[in-house]
Amino acid sequence: MSTRGPRLAPLAVLAAALAGCAGPEALLDARGPSAANTATLWWIMFAMGAAVYVVVMVLIGLAFWRGRRRDIDDPALKVRDEDTSPAVRRLVIFGGIVGPALVLLVLNLVSVPMGQAVGDRGASAEGVEGYAEEDVVVNVTAEVFWWRVEYPGRDVITANEIHIPVGEEVRIRLTSEDVIHSFWVPKLAGKIDATPGHTTELVLEADEPGRYRGRCTEYCGIAHAQMIIHVVAQERDEFDTWVEQQQQPQPQPATERIEEGRQVFFGSSCVYCHTVDGHGPPNQIGPDLTHLASRETIGAGIMPNTRGNLAGWIVDPQAQKPGNLMPGTQIAGDELDALLDYLESLE
Numbered sequence: 001m002s003t004r005g006p007r008l009a010p011l012a013v014l015a016a017a018l019a020g021c022a023g024p025e026a027l028l029d030a031r032g033p034s035a036a037n038t039a040t041l042w043w044i045m046f047a048m049g050a051a052v053y054v055v056v057m058v059l060i061g062l063a064f065w066r067g068r069r070r071d072i073d074d075p076a077l078k079v080r081d082e083d084t085s086p087a088v089r090r091l092v093i094f095g096g097i098v099g100p101a102l103v104l105l106v107l108n109l110v111s112v113p114m115g116q117a118v119g120d121r122g123a124s125a126e127g128v129e130g131y132a133e134e135d136v137v138v139n140v141t142a143e144v145f146w147w148r149v150e151y152p153g154r155d156v157i158t159a160n161e162i163h164i165p166v167g168e169e170v171r172i173r174l175t176s177e178d179v180i181h182s183f184w185v186p187k188l189a190g191k192i193d194a195t196p197g198h199t200t201e202l203v204l205e206a207d208e209p210g211r212y213r214g215r216c217t218e219y220c221g222i223a224h225a226q227m228i229i230h231v232v233a234q235e236r237d238e239f240d241t242w243v244e245q246q247q248q249p250q251p252q253p254a255t256e257r258i259e260e261g262r263q264v265f266f267g268s269s270c271v272y273c274h275t276v277d278g279h280g281p282p283n284q285i286g287p288d289l290t291h292l293a294s295r296e297t298i299g300a301g302i303m304p305n306t307r308g309n310l311a312g313w314i315v316d317p318q319a320q321k322p323g324n325l326m327p328g329t330q331i332a333g334d335e336l337d338a339l340l341d342y343l344e345s346l347e
């Protein structure tokens, strides 16, 4: 075994900690008002924690320094109850009780109102009543191991990708169909649980256009780590265009090849679990595929939506995402090819 391992361990911890400062899921790189609040609170807590740490370390250093030449058996060093000096008593009272209480008080004074501010952004109105028509409300249902995304009043159903207009408060109404999941897009807002039989609300607001990554943050089963969500923030007109496009039904297959693929799709097991244009089970087990080709990823964000990835996914989804609820399909050659043409036509 390498003897360098233990000495490098603190570096590994530091690297893991610093990974929170940048990258697609960096809390400290906030791009929305809620996340900015959280980031500020984080810095305050970090600064106070660091200050306490430094004070304690200096005191420990001083104790070592002053005690280094003394004989540990020297009876003068033994502290007896009756001779604790007033100075020692004061040190215990201020250093051990008053000091920590003050630190905790300040932290509470800062964090409670901030938490309130973040929480207030999630109103608890039931249903879409009470919202103006142009308000964007998104019903998100967590499933093992993907996200069902619906826009009530707009007749849009998609999966694993939430489109929102920039600079507007978007209400995410979150629930779960099976176990407890949790929704967290760190750059935009704090996380919130998705609980079966209960709806929780969260307000998402993005300051600038972009693609923000988030994930399920409550262990929910074997493919939990592969349950990714993307929030796509767009200017309002682009968002409206996206909504219009998602509302369109699929046109008749443009080519014979696509029609062949459509028949493969509706002739195989796919329709037991997936819906295209309302054709399929009412409570589909899998994501709605009506506008599959307009999504950038498949498998809940785990890979780009390319022809090759689609083929691999259909034949053996368990290889890409072990434990997910889609079984592999015995399909190959010409049939698979036509099916892929069909899926790629679902813009």
Ligand code: HEC
Residues within 6 Å of the ligand: 144, 145, 146, 159, 160, 223, 265, 268, 269, 270, 271, 272, 273, 274, 285, 286, 287, 292, 295, 297, 298, 299, 300, 301, 310, 313, 314, 321, 324, 325, 326, 327, 329
């Ligand atoms: C037993 C139900 C079931 C069957 C049958 C099934 N699927 Fe799926 N499918 C799922 C589930 C569940 C998911 C979501 C998996 C995940 O991401 O965890 C999924 C995901 C997908 C996705 C990715 C969608 C996205 O947006 O991420 C595609 C594409 C897909 N299935 C195509 C097919 C095709 C084509 C067939 C038929 C050959 C098929 N499926 C058969 C349940 C099924």
Ligand SMILES: [Cu+2]
Residues within 6 Å of the ligand: 142, 143, 144, 145, 180, 181, 182, 216, 217, 218, 219, 220, 224, 227
């Ligand atoms: Cu989950």
